[in-house]
Amino acid sequence: MSHADHYWETATLVLALPSRSVIAHHVHDEHQLVYASQGVISVTTAAGTWVAPSNRGIWIPAGSSHQHRVHGPTRLHGVGLPPEANPWGMPTPAVVSVSPLLRELIVRYTEASTAMQDSARRKRLLAVLLDEVFFSPQQPIRLPAPVDSRLADACARVEAELATAIDIQDLARISGTSARTLTRLFKEEMAMSYVQWRTQLRLYHATRMLADGMPVGAVAHRCGWKSPSSFVAVFRSTFGYTPGGRRSSQ
Structure with missing residues (x-):
C-alpha cells in the first residue's frame, strides 16, 4: 500500500x-x-x-x-x-x-x-x-461508522463474510443480540435498514474490486450477489451505467 x-x-x-x-x-x-x-x-x-x-x-x-x-x-x-x-x-x-x-x-x-x-x-x-x-x-x-458495540460487531461480521447472504435473524444470533435490537440500531445510527446498509457495503467493495481489474462475475460472487445479472442491475441503478461500461470508458 x-x-x-x-x-x-x-x-x-x-x-x-x-x-x-x-x-x-x-x-x-x-x-x-x-x-x-x-x-x-x-x-x-x-x-x-x-x-x-x-x-x-x-x-x-x-x-x-x-x-x-x-x-x-x-x-x-x-x-x-x-x-x-x-x-x-x-x-x-x-x-x-x-x-x-x-x-x-x-x-x-x-x-x-x-x-x-x-x-x-x-x-x-x-x-x-x-x-x-x-x-x-x-x-x-x-458507510456510516457504527457506534454501539453490538452494531459494530454485527457490521464487522457481515464485512468479513461478504459473499454470504446473512439475514438479520442469523446476524443477530451470531452477534449475541436480537433482530429487533439490530433493526433499531441500523435505523438510529445508520439512518437506513440492514438490507440498505448491506447493499451500500457490497457496492463499496465492488467498486474497489472493479477498479483493481477483477472481472464482473468474480466481483458479483465475492460481494454476495446471487448472479452477475443481479449485481449489474443494482450497480446500474445506483451509478447510472454498467460495471463493464465503466471499465471500457476508462
Whole structure:
C-alpha cells in the first residue's frame, strides 16, 4: 500500500496515484471537492466512509479530518473552496453527482497552468464550477461508522463474510443480540435498514474490486450477489451505467 502523506498541504491539487494509495488523515481550512477522473476514491472521517467512482465526487467540509484512499490507478482532483461557499451547509461529507460539464470544469480548474493560477479567467471558471456543484444532486453512497458495540460487531461480521447472504435473524444470533435490537440500531445510527446498509457495503467493495481489474462475475460472487445479472442491475441503478461500461470508458 502506497502512502502519499506529503500531498495534502493544499486543497486544490491534481495527482496521479497508484492503486491502493492512502493520503493520511488531515484537515483543510477550505472546503474540498474531490473527484477521480480515473479510478475510485474513498474518503473516511470519524462519521464514516464515502465512495465515489468516476461519475461522482465527494464534498468535504472545511475543518473535517479526513483520509483518502484510491482504488485502481487513479487521477485525483481536489478543488479547494472558501468556507463561505458551502452550498448545503452540511457538517459532514457527501457524495454528489458529477455531470459531464462539472467533470470538465474540475479537470480544467485543477490542471490549469501556472500562468492561469490567479487570472480573471480562472476566477470565472470557479464561479461556474460552484454553480454546477450547487445544483448537483447528492447521492446516498456512504458507510456510516457504527457506534454501539453490538452494531459494530454485527457490521464487522457481515464485512468479513461478504459473499454470504446473512439475514438479520442469523446476524443477530451470531452477534449475541436480537433482530429487533439490530433493526433499531441500523435505523438510529445508520439512518437506513440492514438490507440498505448491506447493499451500500457490497457496492463499496465492488467498486474497489472493479477498479483493481477483477472481472464482473468474480466481483458479483465475492460481494454476495446471487448472479452477475443481479449485481449489474443494482450497480446500474445506483451509478447510472454498467460495471463493464465503466471499465471500457476508462
